[in-house]
Amino acid sequence: MHSFFGVLPSFAAEKVLVRYGLFEESIPVADIRKYGETQKVSANLQSILGYLSPKEKQQLQDALQVKMSLDIVALDKLVNTQMGKQILYFASQAIARRDRASVQALRSAIILGAKSPEGLGLITFLEAYPSNELVIDVSKISKLAGMASSSSSSADAPPKDNVSSSPLGQIALQYQTLAVQNKQFSGCLFGDSISAGLGNTLGNGTFNFGLNGLSTISLLEQLKSLIPTKVKCEKAIIAIGGNDAWYGISDELFTKNLQEAIALVRTMGTKEIFLIPAFYSTAEASSDPTVSAPLPRVEQINALINQVGETEKVPVEAAAVAPLYENNVLKKDLTSDGDHLNAEGLKIYREALLKILQ
Template identity: 80%
Template sequence: MHSGLGLLPSLAAEKVTFRYGLFEQSIPVADIRSYSETQKASSDLKPFLDYLSALDKQKFKETLQVKMSLDIVALDKLINTDMGKQILSFASLAIARRDQASIQALRSAIIIGAKSPEGLGLVSFLQAYPSNQLVIDVSKISRLVGLANSSSSPADAPPKDDVSSSPLGKIALQYQKLAAQDKQFSGCLFGDSISAELGNTLGSGTFNFGLNGLSAISLLEQLKILIPTKVKCEKAIIAIGGNDAWYGISDELFTKNLQEAIALIRTMGNKEIFLIPAFYSTVAGSSDPTISAPNSRVEQINALINKVAEIEKVALAATGVAPLYENNVLKDNLSSDGDHLNAEGLKIYRQALLQILQK
């Protein structure tokens, strides 16, 4: 697949070293894998975890659970596009190697990691990295993140839909375009970050088009990119609304966008369309505007979704996700951060989707 891979040593990363100036800390990859499976930290990993805030520690745990089942051919094409090369080049600046093969090594780790039985995740990437040590320069990561965010909105600016303009959004859309080309799926899921967390775990013949930050605005943009690929979806599930509430989208614009999205999806050869109500937050999440919209606004969005379902004569699938809530509030024990679902919450959501797809 990559003629240049033969130039790389046949190794796998045994440890990750974080470098900051003269300070270095190394963590065995085996310890990271063990922690992802048991949640028990080794003596080498514990100092690193102790350095993290409670929220960052939770995010690290969640990151370890992300395992993406990817189309290898589409992934290979993606990382050989100009966009893919730019992102690999950008990321390689934070990796210290004695040779000049940083980009080549990243490409190798991504492809080989994605071929693993568990899919591409942090651990499978590390185990596929062609060196016995992966050295990450933390100071360079800080500078790169600052550069990436230099043209973004101020931290205190209202949240907005930037799925199609952000680097990660662009590359995710490009991957979906390549992976969906001329394909026919029994079920397709369109949703925001909560749906994206499920990965492609809904069974053979299905595809999860979920994207972080997706609203009805970016859903339309996503569909306009996908439709020319001639992708077909026998059943389509739309699970959006939470971000529309958070972004402050008006009732009129949300209703218009959702109806236009349904019209576009109907051109994809489907027999049935299902709408999932917008996800509520916990009490704490609902009261924090940096996390999510107030549940009262989400309730208004759900009233609009009900209305659109009735007008467009599509099914509203609310029963399966009802166990997530109590009085239209997300249960604390099913959330990781007040807005997103934890493993138990995702299990309930996934089961609700499987019931729809298997009918």
């Protein structure tokens, strides 16, 4: 691997140095792993967590739970594409190194982290980073985040589907096209961030095509990109609609898009297609337009899903995900932010999908 990546140190990161102006704090990677696994906080980590709000702490804890099982060959091809190199260069600007190997080091940590039995996650990335210390400049991260947000819609503008046009959406889709070339799967899942949160945990022979922020608009773009790869799916689940409700997509456009998506999936050799209703949020989240769609609009979208299912003779598996809700409202103990599922919620959702896929 070292000859493959070039001359890099043989050690991995033992500490993360967080730098913000004159402030610096060194945190052992082992402390971060312990916090992710047990939520026990070391003294060094506590000094960092003290600056975070309860919501930000929960987001960090959620991020530490993400472990992606990735196709190493496809991932290696991806980081060598022009887009992959650009994103690595973009991210490397927030990492301080004395040499000029920031991009190379990031690439190494991603590939080696993905080879971990746990899959690629924040912790396995840190443990694979080829330096005994990873120096992160928070001020540069803030600047880079600002640059990224300024290139998209304004914070005051209504949310919209930009999955296929955003760099992260493009690279996620490009990874999928590389990973499924000429492959056949017993089950395929198409969905938004809630489905994406499952990762590839539906068993061997399945593939999760879930993408954050996906609505029927980008679902069509995704399917049109996948079909030329000649990927085949014996069974397919389409779990879509929540973002369509949030983005304000009209009834006519949603219906048209969903019908077209079903037609495209059928061209992938699919024998059975199942629809999952749009996911409800909590009442509190639904009242905040920056977080989620109003619950009445989600109900309207679900009525349209039922109509499309009847027209296309595709079953709508509402009963399968019913345990997530109470009176069409997401149960508070199954979510960390009112809109997405926590570990217990994802467990219920996963079991529902496994029953559908048999």
